[in-house]
Amino acid sequence: MTTEATTVRPADSPSTLEPPLVDYRTEPGRYKHWRLAVDGCVATLTMDVDEQGGLAPGYELKLNSYDLGVDIELYDAVQRLRFEHPEVRAVVVTSGKDRIFCAGANIRMLASATHSWKVNFCKFTNETRNGIEDATRNSGQVYIAALNGTASGGGYELALSCEHIMLVDDRSSVVSLPELPLLGVLPGTGGLTRVVDKRHVRRDLADYFATKAEGIGGKKAVQWRLVDEVAPRALWQEAVSDRAREMAADSGRLAGGPGVPLTPLAKDRRDNAISYRYVRATLDRERAVAEITVLGPEQDAPASLAEAHALGDEFWPLAMTRELDDLILDLRTNETTIGTWVLRTRGSADRVLAYDALLLPAAGGDWLANEVVLYLKRTLKRLDVTSRSLIALVEPGSCFAGSLLELALAADRSYMLAGVFEDEDPDAPPATVTVGGMNLRPLPMSNGLTRLRTRFLGDEKALQDVVEQLGRPLEAQDAEELGLITFALDDIDWADEVRIALEERASFSPDGLTGLEANYRFAGPETIETKIFGRLSAWQNWIFYRPNASGADGALRAYGTGRRASFDRKRV
């Protein structure tokens, strides 16, 4: 396992205090900022940020403020709780500091970061918050925010992602969203959306709340629905632990057995290639293309779920998903100029479908099967909100079937070879795609619909035609007619057409592509998640980029300097 630190340093806007190469792999023994304790069915995640432990030099993480490094640990903890602790049914998130829960994202870090860094940081933070909600809703690990001190900005937004919010009632602890009055930006990690859409705070009260930097505590915070309950400091520990036990008892967590340890992820990262066991990427910075290949299972599917449990994180769907997850995060953070990701698969479609067939019926009853499917769902969602063009190439030897077909369905466009490469392997079986049960229900996008249903939005007939082909390998002509792929190309045209498509993509405005993809990928209904990634993040990105926030006299840069921000007063 090598980790060669290529220096990838964003260079747009202001200065930069960013680390060279970010590694998302960690484990509790290496946490600097969180403590994870498990006591029977209740886990406690204690935030105790190391002020000097920032991911980059130049800022101190005071008052439990966070940077990407803090959030990477939180993400890891949430994942491990799901896989390593089937017994845990409630998770208390609290602070190890006195009188402060969390002050939100570190301002000095934000003020000095490049635009792309800020946006990527917020995206990951949002995904982690969404993952907390997913754990509560679909894994029976119910998150409780135990605010033993003030939760402001991103700190309150972290609480908002929990199912239940408790606030200590001590006349000084409050919840607040001071971003607008203090920093001129939005509470952009879901804050605005969750306040009105999840907690149903009346929007005029929400407006007042988001302009009142000093926050709201005590009974008013309950009346306005900003928190669920308050408890005096003297009764705090007892109140939290009672509530945690109560919510654990009500949780629908599937019954246990031993957990599955998430062992260190083997990864070989070189300047132009990243490889894991089942996922490989080659990076072509000149063409601005990453060629990603996901390998199907090396072995036949286990004969039983018990065998799958015994395999632990060697179980192909879990191993592959972990690798894909890490790769997405790596490329998003460290390779911002690689604008197009080409997605390929290689292996046996039958084996992929056999693994799917093992998981599918079990996902409702076996905790591990459930977790694996949910993890794949979240990872595919991460792909959906990735600001890179996704082009799937379906070639002979590929295994775009069932769960792996989702990669092609997530792509902005797909090209499929009709037949075989005559020069390479004229006797190979032609490329096929196969629709499986995994494409029909368990892997919804953020809009709540499957990728197939989103694809055929408003065309029930087309969807039915596809469903009728369930389990049948479809060659290019059929796949194109059914609308499962974008273009079927024959051997003669393949190389040129694909090359032109990739070159063309690289010639377009990266910003324009980001906007295009963010709009097209989410047809159909909107949910809290799509609102966060669409409406809220898009506005925040705009605000982040405006001089009123990030300019030399902008509010983000002025904060803490004693200077007042100077605003262009024009309303846009």
Add this chain to the structure above:
Amino acid sequence: MTTEATTVRPADSPSTLEPPLVDYRTEPGRYKHWRLAVDGCVATLTMDVDEQGGLAPGYELKLNSYDLGVDIELYDAVQRLRFEHPEVRAVVVTSGKDRIFCAGANIRMLASATHSWKVNFCKFTNETRNGIEDATRNSGQVYIAALNGTASGGGYELALSCEHIMLVDDRSSVVSLPELPLLGVLPGTGGLTRVVDKRHVRRDLADYFATKAEGIGGKKAVQWRLVDEVAPRALWQEAVSDRAREMAADSGRLAGGPGVPLTPLAKDRRDNAISYRYVRATLDRERAVAEITVLGPEQDAPASLAEAHALGDEFWPLAMTRELDDLILDLRTNETTIGTWVLRTRGSADRVLAYDALLLPAAGGDWLANEVVLYLKRTLKRLDVTSRSLIALVEPGSCFAGSLLELALAADRSYMLAGVFEDEDPDAPPATVTVGGMNLRPLPMSNGLTRLRTRFLGDEKALQDVVEQLGRPLEAQDAEELGLITFALDDIDWADEVRIALEERASFSPDGLTGLEANYRFAGPETIETKIFGRLSAWQNWIFYRPNASGADGALRAYGTGRRASFDRKRV
């Protein structure tokens, strides 16, 4: 009627070729760019843009490209068709140029405009497109785009707002969205959203389409659902007129009677005040506040609908709505540094409710009543998407009842006086608000819900409590308890609290406020309209502001110069 042209010239980003003071009032006799012809139940709107007739110097409106001035005429025509032509049941939108329908927004105008101008221009254009859909859906005036030549960019987006799109099949005419490949920006006037969400073009095909500057015509355009039908040039006129007659016959337009002429709107615009008969505004640029007062009816409601018809555009709800509509457009365009609008009403709540009572039962059966209510709905929606803070003040003598209560419900916050101003008029009846039938159904927001339902999202009980008070004047204490207003204040606190709220608002980042309000105002479900104003516009605003589009080497500025745009290749 005076129109003193104060020079209001946006000054952020690049250069500016903007007109001094924009007047939205026009009439067919003054159109430079459109011809409106009515032939029985079919109207034809012919776009024939005067190249030299731009709103500002510095660009030529070639190939039926448009600027704000062109769209102001279109808006006027759509409005007049609704009110002046009850007999019209289908509207054909076509071009007076040979082989070109419309080339979209003028690039040179966009490239030279300030950021705030671009954003405001797009917003109005979007509202006009939404109004076309509203006319089709709710007024029985079905719009048909008869593309007698190529429709590109905004030209195709105009077509997308029509119910039925016909394209001439001549081997050269196409539809296209070339914004991304040519300009590095989005088809931001609803294009991306309508392609996938309204017309259900498969998103991978939509992706290809939006990257192919040369567009798609003929049968493929039909197969991909980009248009509804094609017809050869030889049969074109006949095909269009057959289709128009057929769709007119199927339309649900309520039966006629004579139309209501929209007479020139009397408006007195001075440097610090704008007044109409029922709507007044004073502009305080120092405090960045516009104080807007809407006056209730001067007379009792007509005894019958026949009388209302006879009053024509003197009928209070119509007169007031026209004035409010014009004021919103004027302030949005010409007074960009006035960030807060204070909303007051004055008059008799009983009279407002009496007018509502006349309109409400009639809106489903009487064409004029229907049009008046729809117009009020659209105007209130315009308020919802206005990037200004809206603060309602409910004082003694006000008439926030029924339709006018919507102004307070549209506001970000409302303050209500408990009792009276002791020094001013101790014997006045105290301020009240009254919920009426208009608040319960006919005036939905863009999210498809009423303002009341959005306000009490997820709290059916609170909504029911309010509905039980229907028709009852509610004083401050009750209104606050019911959640109809934000804060009830007594005389002693009033002046200070209101002053502080307005000063505080003016101290915040205008960008941050725009983002905050755009997120909070649209809790609940999303629709094509909210997606356009939220997701699509927010991304477009970001893209517009980025150097990749608007910088000296950006794609918008490079277009037509022979230079290639130079992009920062980082994906954000």
